[in-house]
Amino acid sequence: MKHEQKARRWLPRLNPSTMVNDSPHVVILGAGASEATMRHGNPSAQPIPVMNELVNHLELPEELPAEWRKLLGANFESAYADLAADAGFHLAAASIRQQLRGYFERLRLPERVTLYDELVVSLRPKDLIATFNWDPLLLQAIHRNCLSSPPPQVVFLHGNVGIGACLQDRQLGTRGVLCPGCRKPLEPVELLYPVRHKDYDSAPVIKNEWSKFRETLSRAYMVTVFGYSAPVTDAVARDAMLGTWRTNGTRELAQIEIIDIRPARQVQKTWRDLVVRNHSVVWRRLSSSHILRFPRRSCDAFAMASLQCAPWYDNPLPRFRQLDQLHRWLEPLLEEEARGQFSGQPHRRRG
Numbered sequence: 001m002k003h004e005q006k007a008r009r010w011l012p013r014l015n016p017s018t019m020v021n022d023s024p025h026v027v028i029l030g031a032g033a034s035e036a037t038m039r040h041g042n043p044s045a046q047p048i049p050v051m052n053e054l055v056n057h058l059e060l061p062e063e064l065p066a067e068w069r070k071l072l073g074a075n076f077e078s079a080y081a082d083l084a085a086d087a088g089f090h091l092a093a094a095s096i097r098q099q100l101r102g103y104f105e106r107l108r109l110p111e112r113v114t115l116y117d118e119l120v121v122s123l124r125p126k127d128l129i130a131t132f133n134w135d136p137l138l139l140q141a142i143h144r145n146c147l148s149s150p151p152p153q154v155v156f157l158h159g160n161v162g163i164g165a166c167l168q169d170r171q172l173g174t175r176g177v178l179c180p181g182c183r184k185p186l187e188p189v190e191l192l193y194p195v196r197h198k199d200y201d202s203a204p205v206i207k208n209e210w211s212k213f214r215e216t217l218s219r220a221y222m223v224t225v226f227g228y229s230a231p232v233t234d235a236v237a238r239d240a241m242l243g244t245w246r247t248n249g250t251r252e253l254a255q256i257e258i259i260d261i262r263p264a265r266q267v268q269k270t271w272r273d274l275v276v277r278n279h280s281v282v283w284r285r286l287s288s289s290h291i292l293r294f295p296r297r298s299c300d301a302f303a304m305a306s307l308q309c310a311p312w313y314d315n316p317l318p319r320f321r322q323l324d325q326l327h328r329w330l331e332p333l334l335e336e337e338a339r340g341q342f343s344g345q346p347h348r349r350r351g
């Protein structure tokens, strides 16, 4: 009896008659995800420069010695951490922060369907996207799809230029929108810059985002890491993720997917502490992931295959150019969700 109770505690919440699994799918995004989003379907698109390149285009204050510019261009994370720690360069660090914020604020998603659109429509409100990115592209994707399909939750682990907060009324939302409490516009939130000893608890908004991330990760049944290389400078983030993951009761059964363009062996080395036995797979593209092969059903399909031994046929999200085509394709899935009964049937071919 005791043994049975223990065994049950490890099972993800699958209802075999409705085939609905309420366990969350957690997606962790890094800079590589925004980069892939801007390039997707448009190889000639201007790529988002990585931080090391971007810093070479900033107007750095004249008093900053030339060697600093070189250091920042070679390894922004570590050079910025040193610069910010030096009281003599206080103004230079502030100028870098202001210019980077301006750059990210100007970024816009193209009109066509992007990877971020595909990602947000393929997850449900029980799921969570945790992003390290400062750019507002994911938020833009959520805004333009949320009326057609209920989006996943999202947390910004390093802050974001698109969000605003009212600390007094404990409100977080789109920057500039009026706070429902005091009716003043939500103020920009601080971006978390690389520092030697990152203190995720020092900024209240970011602290909140992290606790929501940890709580959801501790219950996750699937985890997808997309374009995030877990930089060694961010040991705090890495330890927080791994520490939480170890408390996850379904970890032995859970599946981890890593979407990364680096060689698979290198990727596996980065994430070896995260993976239990062989429950992980590395893909080069998001389209190979469970998320886009079973849109809005990733955990349900995985549970049916692995717990019930009744795998579903793939129902891959077709590549559309226009958002309204994408939204029309999703309708049968949303109807099933309204009924609370899943069929596991792929969409019939149309046309």
Ligand SMILES: [Zn+2]
Pocket: 166, 168, 169, 171, 179, 180, 181, 182, 183, 184
């Ligand atoms: Zn307020």
